[in-house]
Amino acid sequence: MSPMKLCVPGERLCSTEDCIPGNGTYLRHGSIFASLAGYVLRKNEGEELPVISVVRETEAQLLPDVGAIVTCKVTSINPRFAKVHILYVGSTPLKDRFRGTIRREDVRATEKDKVETYKSFRPGDIVLAKVISLGDVQSNYLLTTAENELGVVVAHSEAGAQMVPISWCEMQCPRTHAKEFRKVARVQPEYLQA
Amino acid sequence: MAAVQVSEAEKVYIMHGVRDDLRLDGRGCEDYRHMEIETDVVSNTDGSAKISLGHTDVLVGVKAEIGKPRAMVPDEGYLEFFVDCSANATPEFEGRGGEELGVELSNTLYKVFNNRHSVDLRSLCICPGENCWVLYVDVLLLQCDGNLFDAISIAIKAALFNTRIPKVHISEDEEGVKEIELSDDPYDCMRLNVENVPCIVTLCKVGHRHVVDATLQEKACSVASLLISVTHRGTVTCVRKMGGGSLDPESIFEMTEAGKRVGKALHAPLMELLQKEESLGKKRQKVGFLG
Amino acid sequence: MAGLELLSDQGYRLDGRKATELRKVQARTSVFAQADGSAYLEQGNTKALAVVYGPHETRGSRSKSLHDRAVINCQFSMATFSTAERKRRPHGDRKSSEMSLHLKQTFEAAVLTELYPRSQIDIYVKILQADGGNYSACVNAATLALVDAGIPMRDYVCACTAGFVEDTPLADLCHAEESGGGTSLALALLPRSGNIALLQMDARLHQDHLDALIEAAMTACKGLSKVLDDVVRQHLEEVSVLTRD
Structure with missing residues (x-):
């Protein structure tokens, strides 16, 4: 070269x-x-x-842009929305956490008004989401999980074990076999063992 | 202190490593990180030192001023400490954010250093009851990666070693009013005896073992730590337990013994280095931050 | 200070420099590993340290963020041992707040803030030793730190002070010359385009002399920009040698 x-x-x-x-x-x-x-x-x-x-040799800080897939961690939930901390943009870890919000109507594509945030996310879950807006003066980044590939990726059950997804809306704890409700992200076919 | 987020898996990894006497960067439990010390970096002061311990950077400046001695001990001077946690270390220290940490650090420094056993305060006296030297020790925190107390104490010892206090001549005129004259010669100065100045060793309890010179990540895995100040003879002058967890008496005893050992071993090489630097005199190339 | 002339008959100043001679400038970038960008600069006896964090989410209240640009947040502080007389408060006094505001204004002109909406860039500058030209040393150090952090800028920002004694403009004033009571002009310049980011002058000056003074300051800034350029290029080469196969 x-x-x-x-x-x-x-x-x-x-x-x-x-x-x-x-x-x-x-x-x-x-x-x-x-x-x-x-x-x-x-x-x-x-x-x-x-x-x-x-x-440059070192990449400068990346900011979440509209349409980017981000990995975030849920910090708190309330009946209208869930607050998250954005940790990764694509596959680049962020040095500093950004705050985001997933509104109730952005959790799913279908039956938006029947969504209960308590049955979709819990604090501590790792969620894949997409940025729909940078937000205005009052709000943080607005995110959505209204696609099959978006949603909860890693969640811990009330017993403390990491749960296994069994359908698009349920995850099961391997220790107690109790089922919990989450909006689960569909695993990409290339990651499933044949 | 600027906290770092450590996940559960990382915590387990660190604790298992410490159990086998192997830390994240390959050190043993009682090893210090790479330390670099340089004195006389700031020329406006009477004494200064800069230390970098891994990624922790501390700059200490000592200024001597004439003041009134305290009423209880009229024949001694004293030291005043001020710790400035600057925003350089982390944006959380901007404005008044670093004040809390700064106050905590300076209070501990008062306990450890401002007594006649550590520094010969009598030599700071000019006129008993009327004038004495007050040493303002200003600590500037530039980068924070754990183990602040150790770094600050070593820097203070080096800065006090480097301090040159001008000699004073007291003359009395006919009416009995005392006049103080500072000698104009920059080389006619008094040096402090830093033999007995202690060094602080912080031991953090990680799992069932303790580690010396913990980084921020290791600190996040420990629940309690012990702060010991040790002189060159191995005498313990101050012990303080910090942190939210509880320690049982056996481990405190173990940690104190380890602290004494490590602390005693710090002094000799430090004094040797300082003497060597001093002996280079004018020929020494001042590097400061440029190196 | 009776008997000390700022400019002797032979044309020499207090520290032996000629009227338009700058003090020795030494600088180094990437001084701290933990910050996004950092730089250390020595201009004669004045030593300044600059650290840049960002761009990151707006700290504190979200209402401070701008919808189309990044917010630049500056803090100027002096170490308590930096001046001949010990300073009690490192920052928070009026002078430091004024300097912080000047720095903010200077860098808003140079940094391409439109690329980072709703975020904040922090610039923290600390003076370790003050010997005149505090503002200029800060600006120069902060420029190097911003370049080191990879934040896009229109151009370097170089700053210098200038004074006027007996019809001769002096470049790069030291502390004794600044506090002597004569004119003192601080100028921050974007060298390639020749645009001025900040211009501040204290004390009285006849308007006929203003042009000459600004010219002297601009020439000094251009000279400084060459030094900063060298430092950046040298650092880039060093880093590339290390990372190249």
């Missing part, structure tokens, strides 16, 4: 006619400038102009 060029914030990389600005760059007066300190990467994406971006 040819040695990559170093760049620092504010350095002019090229003009808008040569490339499309990518990550780590910004436009000003018809030229593309770097906004990070790192290496310049030019990637050819087919017939269009190459995308120019700046890469």
Whole structure:
């Protein structure tokens, strides 16, 4: 690989006619400038102009964006919504926890008004959810689990053992064999043992 | 202290490791992390020291000022401590967030250091009952990764060793009013005898064993810890139990013995290092944070 | 201070520098491993330490967050042993709050905050030793820390002070020159575009001299930006050598 060029914030990389600005760059007066300190990467994406971006060794902090699948931990529930702490965005762990809310009507796709949060989540559960909104002044990130692949992934029973999912709405404790209600995420077929 | 979240599985892993005398970074239960000490880093002060113990960074500055001695002990000077938990360590310390921890740390430091057995307070006296030297010891916490007390105490010892107090001449004029003159020569100064200054050793109880120099993760697995201040002779000057859990007397005795051993072993290499640094004199390259 | 001239007849200042000469600048980034970005900078005898955390969720009340931009939160504090006379309170006094506000204003002009809506970027600066040019050292150290943290910025922000004595502009004032009672101008500049992020001047000055003073400060800032640039490039090369196969 040819040695990559170093760049620092504010350095002019090229003009808008040569490339499309990518990550780590910004436009000003018809030229593309770097906004990070790192290496310049030019990637050819087919017939269009190459995308120019700046890469760093260490990834900067990622923020949850609309449409991203996030892994979160339930902190408290009440009849109208469940409050969660967002721990991972995709597969990148976050350094600092972000707060999110899963409203009652966003738990399931069907029979939204018959949902009881107590029977869908419990504090301490690990949940896969999708971000639907960044929220406004009062609220936190709004999340939804209204898809088959979203919902509770790991939950502990009242006896303290990790439960096994048996259907989309029930999980069973291996120790006491008691069944508890949760909105369970469907396991991807590639993770099931044949 | 800035807390770190540790999951159940991690806790079990750490406790099993400690049981077999193997910690997360490969150390034994009574080993310290890599320590770097440098004195005379800040030139505005009369003495300063910087220590980094793993990821814990502490900067201590000592300033000597003339003040009035306390009424009960008119022929002794005294030390004043101030611990500043800066926001650099963690954003929770912004504004007044770090005050609570700072007050707790400085109260413990008063108990350990501000007595005549640790520091020769009589040498700080200028005029009994009227003037004495007050040493303001300011501790600045820059990075926090567990084991703050140990790092602070070693830094204080190094800073006190490095402190140069200007010599004072007292002259009396005809009316009997005493005049204090500080000598202008920067090399004409008094040094403190830090032989008896103790070092604090914190032992955390993890499972059934205790560990020295716990990181934040190990601290999250322990329920109680014991703080012992030990002099170079192995004498224990102050013992304090911290934390919410309870310890049974046997383990306290065990931990005290271990603390004495570890603490005694700290002093000799420290003094050797400080003497060596001092002997380099002007030729020494000051590194500070640039290295 | 009778008899001490700020500028001698031969053109030398109190510490032996010429009128437009800057003090020696040494800096290092990534000083602390636990913070997102950190830097240490020495400008003569002034030592500043800057630490950056973020971007992360808005701490405290959620109402402080902005819907389309990140909030920049700065805190300026001085170590109690940094000045010749011991300072009782490291932060919280009026001067520190004013400096924190200036820093916030400076960096809002440079950081691309539109990329991080509803989040907060914390910049904490600490002065370990104060010998004039506190604000400039803070800004320079904070710039390095932001670059180290990987937060996108339009350009470097370089700051410098300038003064005016007997029709000659002086660049990079030390403590004695600042407190001498003459003019003192603090300027924060984005070097490549030439835009000024912050301009502050105390004391009286004839308006004919203002241009010359600002020119002197801008030249000093451009010189400083070269030094900061070198430090960043050197650090990048060091890191890449370590991570390359």
